[in-house]
Amino acid sequence: MRRLVSPVVLANMAVVALLFLLPLLVSSFWIGNIFGRSLAYGIVALSLTFLATYGGFVSLAQTMVAGVAGYVLAIYAPTAIPLGNYPLPWGVGIILALVAATFAGLLVGLIAVKTNDIYLLMITLALAVGFGLFAQSNTEIFNGYEGIRNIVGPELFGSSIRSPKTFYYIALTVALILYFLVVYLRKSPFGLVLQGLRDTARRVSALGYHATAHRVAAFGVAGFIAGCGGVLVTFYNMGITASSIGMGATVNVLIMCVIGGLVHPAGAFIGALLFSLLDTFAPSIYDRDRFNTLIGFVFLAVVLLSPNGVLGVMKLIRDRLDFRRHNN
Known part of the structure; x- marks a missing residue:
């Protein structure tokens, strides 16, 4: 008798159910400062994972793109300090932020799509650093180093988005939608062409597919994903500053x-969760002032022991268990 539901689908359903039940199992501190934060930053990381895994582009401009969304949202926020010249309702501001992030992603794609490997890495890094420095020096629009504060967000069903549970469920819903969007795109004609261009660009181009158009479109999709993360991160931090999109933030993602x-795609959220745990509990693990040293050691250990990260370790353990089970 054939199984009606595959084990992978059952596992995904179990994980989703656990995530929705999580606020009932842990405290508000964990929901807001660990899991909610991990989901928001994980979405920004997901945009980079999408480009790197299926397009072969390691873009360091994704934090910049998320920052574009965050700044657009903050500039038009009705509660912003300092208040912009044209405050808009929250819904309109969010839409404008996502449009701006998507456009920024397309622009990054147009600039960087003709390059590969270290050259693409350096061009996207230059764009990210340049935008951060521009935001820091511009006081008229971006309020310079201080940034824009008091982005409290709208109320949903009578509850402020700043409520840990409300923010968590919003971030979880957005993260799941984007995660399954990436999973779907992976098997769609667009995703298959993108992966083909990653592996054998000349052969796929010979079949009649426009390589540049597909690659720029991939940056646009990644820009939209990063924009969603940028909006959530701005709500989480109640504002945005130049330092939150600078070199440090870029490297963190x-x-x-x-x-x-x-x-x-799941690796983005696993990595964001581990990073949030280390960042939150660094004082008790090592030393708050030595957090960069701690995360550096963790990064080196992962790269040396498992180039595919935590997911690589999990796959190795699963393969060994399957091997032992089949040989017993």
Whole structure:
């Protein structure tokens, strides 16, 4: 008799059910400061994982794209300090932020799509650093180093988005939608062409597919994903500053992706969760002032022991268990 539901689908359903029940099992501190934060930053990391895994582009501009969304949201927020010249309702501001992030992703794609490997890495890094420095020096629009504060967000069903449970469920819903979008795109004609261009670009181009258009479109999709993360991160931090999208933040997102594993979209969220745990409990583990040293050691250990991150370790353990089971 054939199974009606595959084990993978059952496992996904179990994980989703557990995630929705999580606020009933742990405290508000864990929901807001660990899991809610991990989901928001994990979405930004997901945009990088999507490009790296299926397009072969390790783009360091994703934090910049998320920052574009965050700044657009903050500029038009009705509660912003300092208040912008044209405050808009929250819904309109969010839509404009996502449109701006998607456009920024397409622009990054147009600039970087003709390059590969280290050259693409350096171009996207230059764009990220350049935007951060521009935001820091611009006081008229971005309020310079201080940034824009008091982005409290709208109320949903009578509850503020700043409520840990409300923010967690919003972030979880957005994360699941984007995660399954990436999983769907992986098997769609667009995703298959993108992976073909990653592996054998000349052969796929010979079949009549427009390589540049597909690659730029991939950056646009990644821009939309990063924009969703940027909006959530801005709500989480109640504002945005130039330092939150600078070099440090850019490297942090890359570390999340590598620690979790660039082989699957889930790695972005696993890496973000581990990063949040280390960042939160660093004082008791090592020393708050030595957090960069601690995360550096973790990063090196993961790269040396498992180039595919935590997901690689999990796959290795599963393969060994399957081997033992079949040989017993």
